[in-house]
Amino acid sequence: MASLLTIILSGVGVLCVGAVLTAYIYIKNPIFTPITYTSPTVQASKDRLYQHVDFLTDIQPARSFDNPQSLDTAANYIAFQLEKCKKATVTRQYFEVKGKKFQNIIAIFGDTATTAQRIVIGSHYDVCGDQAGADDNGSAVAALLEIATLLEQNTQPLPYTIELVAYSLEEPPNFRTSNMGSYVHAKSLKDKGINVKLMICLEMLGYFSDAPNSQEYPVGFLKAVYPTVGNFIGVVGNFKDRSLVKQVKKGLLKHSKVPVESINAPESLRGIDFSDHQSYWKMGYPALMITDTAFFRNPNYHQTTDTIDTLDFVRMAEVVTGLYASLWEIGE
Numbered sequence: 001m002a003s004l005l006t007i008i009l010s011g012v013g014v015l016c017v018g019a020v021l022t023a024y025i026y027i028k029n030p031i032f033t034p035i036t037y038t039s040p041t042v043q044a045s046k047d048r049l050y051q052h053v054d055f056l057t058d059i060q061p062a063r064s065f066d067n068p069q070s071l072d073t074a075a076n077y078i079a080f081q082l083e084k085c086k087k088a089t090v091t092r093q094y095f096e097v098k099g100k101k102f103q104n105i106i107a108i109f110g111d112t113a114t115t116a117q118r119i120v121i122g123s124h125y126d127v128c129g130d131q132a133g134a135d136d137n138g139s140a141v142a143a144l145l146e147i148a149t150l151l152e153q154n155t156q157p158l159p160y161t162i163e164l165v166a167y168s169l170e171e172p173p174n175f176r177t178s179n180m181g182s183y184v185h186a187k188s189l190k191d192k193g194i195n196v197k198l199m200i201c202l203e204m205l206g207y208f209s210d211a212p213n214s215q216e217y218p219v220g221f222l223k224a225v226y227p228t229v230g231n232f233i234g235v236v237g238n239f240k241d242r243s244l245v246k247q248v249k250k251g252l253l254k255h256s257k258v259p260v261e262s263i264n265a266p267e268s269l270r271g272i273d274f275s276d277h278q279s280y281w282k283m284g285y286p287a288l289m290i291t292d293t294a295f296f297r298n299p300n301y302h303q304t305t306d307t308i309d310t311l312d313f314v315r316m317a318e319v320v321t322g323l324y325a326s327l328w329e330i331g332e
Contacts, residue, residue, distance in 0.1 A: 028225050029246055029262040035253040042153065044146050044320035046313040052081070052142035053206070056125065057132035057308050064127050064171065068100050071168055074125045074141075075103050078166045081145045082107040085152040088164075093188065097179045102168040104181045109151045110161035114193050118161040119327065120285075121147060122182060122276050123202040124170030134308045135298055139206030141166055143320045150324045159328050160197055170276055182276030190283040198244050198330060199287035201277035205233070205319055206311035207298040208258075216296045218270035230297040232259035233319050237288040238267050238281065244330070245288050251326025252290075258318045271296065290323065 055077055056063070063070040075092070082090045082105060089112060093104040110116065123140035127133030144164055151162060167181030174180050178187075182201075189196060208231050209215075215230035217223055233252065237245035242264045249262040267273045267281065274294065277287035295301035300310055 027222075027263055027265055029242060029249065029264050031246065031250055031253065035250060037257065038254050040255045040321055040325035042150055042321070042324065044143075044150065044317040044324065046317040048146055048149065049139075049142045049316050049320070050308070050313050052145050053134055053138040053308050053311065056138040056141060057134050062127050062130045063125065063133070064129055065097075065169060065174060068102065071102060071126055075105055075166070075168065078105045078125060078141065078145065082148055082164070085109075085148050087152055087154075088148065093181075093185060095181070095184045097169065097174065102181065104168060104185050105166040106185070107148055107164045108161060109148075109164075110158045112161065115195055116161045117195050117197045118163055119197050119330065120163045120165060120185075120189070120199040120280070121202065122165040122167055122185070122199065124167040124181065124276055126168050126171050128171040128302045131302065131304050132307050134300075134306050134311055135204045135207045135292070136294065136301060136306055137170070137202075137204060138308075139204060139292075139311060139316060140202035143202050143205050143316065143323075146317075146320050147324055150320075156328070159331070162327065167276055176278070180276065180279055182279035183282070186279040186283045186285065189285070196280070196285045198241075199277060199280040199285055200248070200323070201275045201280075201287060201289040203275040203289050203291045204294050204298065204301075205290065205292055206313070206316045207292045207300070208232075208312045208315050209297065214297060215293070218296070226261055226263075227259070230293070232261045234291050234293050235260065235262040235288060236272060236291060237262070237264050238272065239264050241286045241288055244286055247330050248288060248290070248323075248326055251329045252319070252322040254322075254329075255325035256318045256322025258315050258322070260322075290319070 061067045063074045088107040123144045235249045252260045280287035300306040
């Protein structure tokens, strides 16, 4: 009897260990093959990134839902920067919410045919309330514009059509509704039958900390498998898009000097769907988010203290460089 109990308990133990390992593999999504850093052929400019964030954070009043004129100022700046790229087709996508007109700014590099495989990279340019929004989300808009500059300078054949989109109305009171600019854009792609390989959402890319215990997580047990120092960039996805998350993580590790962590988890886990990628999930498209983890690290989240002096433009440039170089390796 005792030996049978021992066998049963041993079996349960093995199953528990197996479950934990399986959860680890699916949640943390590690890359078991060592990644050797490979210097990319182009480097993002920290000075250009600073210039873009500086302009956006100086807009007054704040570029929020309540100040559509400020959102237009931001949109016009973004469009002006994208229109410098002669290789891009730049358009504005207008939509109305509560009788007010808002706009997404779109730049397409490559084949515009609906059948051409496309990678969509997007970031929102609105803020929540009366704040400068340097990290949220000036940092990601700056990254989007820098990717456009690098694509303009590019001399290699593009692996996919690249569609860059700057969205309005990601923040409350429109968050998680069909009023989000990303929802409008994702639905338009679906309605046209566009072949989207992957959507990459850029959400807060500029805040890093080397202080002990500077990184938090939505559930406590994640601290057992993830760093407690907020010096990394995160790649976030659901279970379905695990393979693409792994590919993007691998590319960032290969071409960027910033540490990279990834997670694939249920969309119900707090923070997993906290940006524009959720709009593409709703349309059945694969999507992921690249982020500095927002309020799990940055104490200035949705505060007036979210200012340009809190950002690390050297590490931001590394992230942008790594992402840009990774575009040629997605799907390999």
